[in-house]
Amino acid sequence: MEKERLKIVIVGHVDHGKSTVIGRLLADTGSLPEGKLEAVKANCARNAKPFEYAFLLDALKDEQAQGITIDSARCFFESAKRHYIVIDAPGHIEFLKNMVTGAANAETAMIVIDAKEGVQENTRRHGYLLSMLGIRKVVVLVNKMDLVDFDQATFERTAKEYNEFLAQLNLTPVSFIPISAFEGDNIASKSPNLPWYKGLTVMEQLDALPKSTEEANLALPFRFPLQDIYKFTEGKDDRRTFAGTVETGSISIGEEVIFLPSEKRSRIRSIETFNTAKQTTAQAGQAIGFTLETQLYLQPGELMVKAEDELPNIGQRFRSNIFWMGKAPLIKGKSYLLKIGTKRVTVKLVKILNILDASELSSIENKEQVDRHDVGECIFETNKPIAFDLSAEIEFTGRFVIVDDYEIAGGGIILEAIASQESLLAGQVKEREEAWETGLVTANDRGIRFQHQSKFILITGEHGVNKREIAKNLEKQLFNKNYNAYYLSLSNLNLGLDRSIPRHVVEERAEQIRKVGELARIMTDAGQIFITTLAEADDYDLERLKLLNEPHEILVVNVGENRFSKYPVDLCLGLEESPEQAFEKIIDLLNSHSILEYYI
Amino acid sequence: MDHLDKLEAQSVYILREAYREFKNIVMLWSIGKDSTVLLWLARKAFFGHVPIPLLHIDTHYKVPEMIQYRDRFAREWKLNMIYGENTEALRQKQTFPDGNVDRLTCCRNLKTEALKHTLSGEWPRYRMNHDTGEYDLDSNTEAYTGVIVGVRADEEGSRSKERYFSPRDQDNDWEVGDQPPELWNQYKTNFAPGTHLRIHPLLDWTELNIWEYIKRENIPVCSLYFDQGCGSRNRSLGCAPCTTPVESTSTTVDEIIDELKTGKFANIAERSGRAQDKEDGGGLETLRREGYM
Structure with missing residues (x-):
C-alpha cells in the first residue's frame, strides 16, 4: 500500500x-x-x-x-x-x-x-x-x-x-x-x-x-462554488455543464440544489467527468461538472448548495479577522476586489474594530488604517449580497482574499454575518439627499413647463441585442412629440467625464454603475427623460441604480430573455421586436404610469 | 481520494481558472510526457474538449516520431494545433548541429526566440486545418499573453520557486523574491495591462506521479520513451543532437515506474540526459530567465 x-x-x-x-x-x-x-x-x-x-x-x-x-x-x-x-x-x-x-x-x-x-x-x-x-x-x-x-x-x-x-x-x-x-x-x-x-x-x-x-469535510453541508459554465458544441455536444470543485459534502443525481445568492433552484440531472466510470455521486475534493434538469442562467461565482442542507448566510456585511500584506494600507472608502470561493465582488472596509499588536497580543485601538503586516479584526461590506459560511462552521466558504491594485493584498476569515443594516450606499444616498441644494424651480414647475414628469429609462439585455437602436429611436420619437428626452451612450464617458480617473479593471463595473446612477439623478432632477443602455446587468445592479436615482423614478426595459430573479423589470421586449414596436410598448408603459399625459 | 486524484483535481481547478480569467491563452505542448499529461488534464477539465490552442515550437531537430505523434493526436482529438519556428536561424544555419553556435545559443535561437516571437504574433504561426489535416499559415497574429506550461517543481532548482500563476513583465523579468501570494485556491488573476502570465498546473507533480497517472489514465505517450530493442530509451525528450538516451530496457509504463521507484533512476536527476543544462553551469536558469520554458 x-x-x-x-x-x-x-x-x-x-x-x-x-x-x-x-x-x-x-x-x-x-x-x-x-x-x-x-x-x-x-x-x-x-x-x-x-x-x-x-x-x-x-x-x-x-x-x-x-x-x-x-x-x-x-x-x-x-x-x-x-x-x-x-x-x-x-x-x-x-x-x-x-x-x-x-x-x-x-x-x-x-x-x-x-x-x-x-x-x-x-x-x-x-x-x-x-x-x-x-x-x-x-x-x-x-x-x-x-x-x-x-x-x-x-x-x-x-x-x-x-x-x-x-x-x-x-x-x-x-x-x-x-x-x-x-x-x-x-x-x-x-x-x-x-x-x-x-x-x-x-x-x-x-x-x-x-x-x-477528508472524512470530516464529507460530513459537512454540500458546498460547490460555481467556477464556470461550459457549452462546447464540438462533436454535437449539447451539454451545458456547471463546472467547479466540491468543497465539502456530497450530492447525488436527482437531488435538489439552490444557487446563491440568486436563489435559483434545480435538480442534478447528471454528473460529468472525462475518462472515468459514470458517477452518481460527487463528493468533497472532486473537480467535477453537473448538468441540471432545468435550464438556468447563472453567472460563475454563485454558490451551489443542497436544498435540504443548512443554508449559508446571504448578506453584504460581515465581521472578520484579517492579515494584510499589501504595499499600500487597507483604508476606508476605497473599493477593493473580494474573492471568496469563485465569486469576485467589490468590497469596502467599513470599520476597524482592532489591530493586533503581535508583540503583546494586545489591541491597538482607534487605528484608521490597516498597515502592511498588521493583523486585526474588521467589518467589510460588499456592493452586492454574497453567499458565505462562518469560518468556524465551514472554513472553505468562510474565507476570502482582498485584491488591491491587481495584487492579493490581504486574506481573512469570516467570524460573523452582520444583518439588516443600512448599506454603505444607502447611507451615502441619504447623506447626498440631505445635502442636496435645489434651485428655485421645483420638479412640479418643470413638469408643468415640459408637460411631463422626468424619468430614468434603462434599457438592458445581453451583449449583442439591439438595445442601442431601441434607445436612440425612443429618444428621437419622444423628442418629435415634444418631450425632453436625452439619450447618453456610456462609452462617451470614457474619454470625457472619466478621463481623469485611471481605469482600473477591478472596480470598473461597480464604478460605472455608480456613475450612471449619479448622472441619472442629475438628469432626472433637470426634468429630463434620461435614456441609457447597460449590458449584462444583474438584479443588484438594478437595485443600486434605483437607489442612486432616488427620489426620481427608474423604469427598466429588458430586451431578450428576462434573467432577473429578484428585480421586477417594468417591461420585457422580445428579441424579434423592432425599435418601432419597442417604442409603442415603452410609450404604453409610460402612459400606464401616467407619466406623460398627467400634465396635458 | 488518493494522491493522484488530489493532484488531478488541483490541476483541473487551475486550468479552469486560467480559461475563465484570460482570453488570449495558449498551452505549450512539447510532445513530452509532462505537457501530454497537461493536455490530458485539459480534456478532463473541459469534459473531453480542449478549448485552448496548443503551441509547439518546432526546432526541426526533433526526432521524426515526435512530429508524427503530435500530428496524429492533433487530428484525433481535434486540437487547435499551432506550431512556430525560427525560420531565419534555420535558413542561416545558426544552430549547434550546423557547427556555427554553441548549444546554449542554439537553444536560445531555435526555442527561446522562436517561442517569444510566435507568442507575440510577430513571426508566422502555422495552424492545423482539420479539413485537410495539414498546416496553414494562421491569419490570427494577436499576441498570446497567457501561457500554460507543464513545468514541475521537482525538475530543477529554478522551477521549485515558481507559483501556479506567475506574472512576468514585458521584458520577461521574473521577480523570484517578490512573487504573488497564493492561498486557499486564490491566485493572482488580476493584471495590469501588458503583463504576461505563465500558468503552471503541474507544479506539485513529480516525475513518478506523471508516469503513474499515464498508467492509470492509459494516456498515449511518444514511443521514444520506451526501449525499441536497442537497450536504450529517452527519459526526457528534446532535440536529437542534444538528448542522450538512457540505458534502459523498459518497454512499458509499468517497467518505467519500477525503474523510477526502486531501480537505477531512483536517485538520478531526470534531465541528466539534457546537454544544455550543463553548459556554462546553471544553463537552464539562464535560459529560463530569458524566457525558456
Whole structure:
C-alpha cells in the first residue's frame, strides 16, 4: 500500500533553529544523499568553522541550482509510516507573503521557539496566522534546551506562556516538546538529557498526528462554488455543464440544489467527468461538472448548495479577522476586489474594530488604517449580497482574499454575518439627499413647463441585442412629440467625464454603475427623460441604480430573455421586436404610469 | 481520494481558472510526457474538449516520431494545433548541429526566440486545418499573453520557486523574491495591462506521479520513451543532437515506474540526459530567465 503523505510547515522567529530542525530530521531519517553529511562536515573542518545543520540545507540548495531534486522551500523525508513534505517558511516578517503561501496548504505546523530567548514577536504573529489559515494541528518545539542546561522549569515557563497566547486564538497545540536540534535530543530518539520529559519525540509525535480531515469535510453541508459554465458544441455536444470543485459534502443525481445568492433552484440531472466510470455521486475534493434538469442562467461565482442542507448566510456585511500584506494600507472608502470561493465582488472596509499588536497580543485601538503586516479584526461590506459560511462552521466558504491594485493584498476569515443594516450606499444616498441644494424651480414647475414628469429609462439585455437602436429611436420619437428626452451612450464617458480617473479593471463595473446612477439623478432632477443602455446587468445592479436615482423614478426595459430573479423589470421586449414596436410598448408603459399625459 | 486524484483535481481547478480569467491563452505542448499529461488534464477539465490552442515550437531537430505523434493526436482529438519556428536561424544555419553556435545559443535561437516571437504574433504561426489535416499559415497574429506550461517543481532548482500563476513583465523579468501570494485556491488573476502570465498546473507533480497517472489514465505517450530493442530509451525528450538516451530496457509504463521507484533512476536527476543544462553551469536558469520554458 502507498504510504501516506503529510505536509508540514515549519515556522518560528528568526534564528530559533528551524533549519537545524529540518537538517536533523533529514539526517536522522536517512533522507540525505549519500555522503552529503560527511562532505559538509569535512568542509566545515577545513574552514575551521563549527558544523551546523543549517549549512547542510544551504549545501542542498546549492546542489539544487545544478539540477538535483531537493527543493529549497520543500524538503522530503520519510518515516516507516509516512512521507513528509516540510515547507520551510521564512521567519522574517518581510517574507510574510511567502510564509502565508507556504503555510496555507500545509495540514500541520511545527513552531520552533528558542528556549533561551523565549516567545518572540514572530512566534506570536506566526501563531496568529496559523490559526487564521486554518491549521489546527500544531506541535511546538522548544529548541536549544542544551543552552539552558536542559532545565525543566524554563521549558515549562515557555510552554505555559505560549499556550496561554494560543488559547486566546482558540488554538490548542497537540504538544510541546523540549529538544536540542543541534544535539539531536528528542528528534528521532529519546534524550537521556531530558529524563523529566515523558512525552513523544518529534518523529513519534509526527507519526502520531491524525491524517487529514477528508472524512470530516464529507460530513459537512454540500458546498460547490460555481467556477464556470461550459457549452462546447464540438462533436454535437449539447451539454451545458456547471463546472467547479466540491468543497465539502456530497450530492447525488436527482437531488435538489439552490444557487446563491440568486436563489435559483434545480435538480442534478447528471454528473460529468472525462475518462472515468459514470458517477452518481460527487463528493468533497472532486473537480467535477453537473448538468441540471432545468435550464438556468447563472453567472460563475454563485454558490451551489443542497436544498435540504443548512443554508449559508446571504448578506453584504460581515465581521472578520484579517492579515494584510499589501504595499499600500487597507483604508476606508476605497473599493477593493473580494474573492471568496469563485465569486469576485467589490468590497469596502467599513470599520476597524482592532489591530493586533503581535508583540503583546494586545489591541491597538482607534487605528484608521490597516498597515502592511498588521493583523486585526474588521467589518467589510460588499456592493452586492454574497453567499458565505462562518469560518468556524465551514472554513472553505468562510474565507476570502482582498485584491488591491491587481495584487492579493490581504486574506481573512469570516467570524460573523452582520444583518439588516443600512448599506454603505444607502447611507451615502441619504447623506447626498440631505445635502442636496435645489434651485428655485421645483420638479412640479418643470413638469408643468415640459408637460411631463422626468424619468430614468434603462434599457438592458445581453451583449449583442439591439438595445442601442431601441434607445436612440425612443429618444428621437419622444423628442418629435415634444418631450425632453436625452439619450447618453456610456462609452462617451470614457474619454470625457472619466478621463481623469485611471481605469482600473477591478472596480470598473461597480464604478460605472455608480456613475450612471449619479448622472441619472442629475438628469432626472433637470426634468429630463434620461435614456441609457447597460449590458449584462444583474438584479443588484438594478437595485443600486434605483437607489442612486432616488427620489426620481427608474423604469427598466429588458430586451431578450428576462434573467432577473429578484428585480421586477417594468417591461420585457422580445428579441424579434423592432425599435418601432419597442417604442409603442415603452410609450404604453409610460402612459400606464401616467407619466406623460398627467400634465396635458 | 488518493494522491493522484488530489493532484488531478488541483490541476483541473487551475486550468479552469486560467480559461475563465484570460482570453488570449495558449498551452505549450512539447510532445513530452509532462505537457501530454497537461493536455490530458485539459480534456478532463473541459469534459473531453480542449478549448485552448496548443503551441509547439518546432526546432526541426526533433526526432521524426515526435512530429508524427503530435500530428496524429492533433487530428484525433481535434486540437487547435499551432506550431512556430525560427525560420531565419534555420535558413542561416545558426544552430549547434550546423557547427556555427554553441548549444546554449542554439537553444536560445531555435526555442527561446522562436517561442517569444510566435507568442507575440510577430513571426508566422502555422495552424492545423482539420479539413485537410495539414498546416496553414494562421491569419490570427494577436499576441498570446497567457501561457500554460507543464513545468514541475521537482525538475530543477529554478522551477521549485515558481507559483501556479506567475506574472512576468514585458521584458520577461521574473521577480523570484517578490512573487504573488497564493492561498486557499486564490491566485493572482488580476493584471495590469501588458503583463504576461505563465500558468503552471503541474507544479506539485513529480516525475513518478506523471508516469503513474499515464498508467492509470492509459494516456498515449511518444514511443521514444520506451526501449525499441536497442537497450536504450529517452527519459526526457528534446532535440536529437542534444538528448542522450538512457540505458534502459523498459518497454512499458509499468517497467518505467519500477525503474523510477526502486531501480537505477531512483536517485538520478531526470534531465541528466539534457546537454544544455550543463553548459556554462546553471544553463537552464539562464535560459529560463530569458524566457525558456
